[in-house]
Amino acid sequence: MSWWDEVSGPDEDDDYIDESSIRTRPNRKGTRPRTKVRPSHSDAQTGRIVAVDRGRYQVMVDENGADERTITASRASELRKQGIVAGDRVDLVGDLSGDDGTLARIVRIQERSTLLRRSADDTDEVERIIVANADQMLIVVAAANPEPRARLVDRYLIAAYDAGVTPMLVVTKTDLADPEEFLANFVGLDIPVFTSRTDSMPLEEIHAALRGHSTVFVGHSGVGKSTLVNALVPSAQRATGHVNAVTGRGRHTSSSTVSYRISDSEGAGWVIDTPGVRSFGLGHINTDNILKAFGDFAQVADTCPRGCTHLEDAPDCAIAAAAASGELGEAGPARLDSLQRLLKTFAKRAEPES
Ligand SMILES: Nc1nc2c(ncn2[C@@H]2O[C@H](COP(=O)(O)OP(=O)(O)OP(=O)(O)O)[C@@H](O)[C@H]2O)c(=O)[nH]1
């Protein structure tokens, strides 16, 4: 169990595991000839997965082209064991018209530049994937109501760094509390930080940060993530020339992942909102990667004794020494505390990562 199991929704799995279609589809193994060589589908067209909802995929094809459209697709049976997620680039065959009632078929998932993963909890070795090809993560946290927790943000950071995704932080509801003390936890991390309140949202600044990137938005329930997304991206129904929102089947449940394209004269970017996935277990992550979330710590750790655990009882830990001497700044001890809590969570796991 991880300490934030409480925030995991029951329908999270819909986004990245197509269990519903696995259950309802008869096992065709016995009746279908198995080919060793897969068809090459050389006529396939490439598309971007913009929404996933229970085994059906909304895919944008001819992106930025004259025939740009979003079509509905299912996946070929040979891909049934693979997760296809928002942000994936896929190859499609079949009816690509996008006309009502048509269904294209996804035959290939293209190589991913990044893959954001989670596991059900820290000890779960089963890997779940959430979003592909995002290069940024916007972590949304409230200054109050709900109370911000540095540890929660640490975990998002770790998931981001582990995936090779650049994290950013936005603190909402700054009308309710001053986030300064909370933000002191992250002063040593070289990440962009935005502060926002409904009567003064830094939309221009965030737009600028999103431009040219594919950014996944994550945050605990109630932090104001939807408020922020709505402000950044006018709703699909009110789509204008300025912003083009791409949604899945016109219906958003808390379990559907939705991508929005933001474009203006200065460029375009993608926002991937994952309402059903608010947390990451970290079971799949190599513990060495934890240090990467603590940028300056990683460098200091180079001078730790070989095999140093960086925990309270570790002899001659360079990070502990640096934190104690004030070298890591005012927040150094608090951040070390946060690091140690995470490391201990991993230490409790039965199997070390290979
Ligand atoms: N005071 C204040 N309230 C805010 C602010 N931003 C959002 N809220 C309120 O916080 C509540 C939660 O906002 P949402 O945008 O629904 O939060 P969410 O993170 O999307 O949460 P879920 O809907 O559970 O996914 C709403 O009542 C908002 O009106 C803010 O800057 N200041």
Ligand SMILES: [Zn+2]
């Ligand atoms: Zn150490």
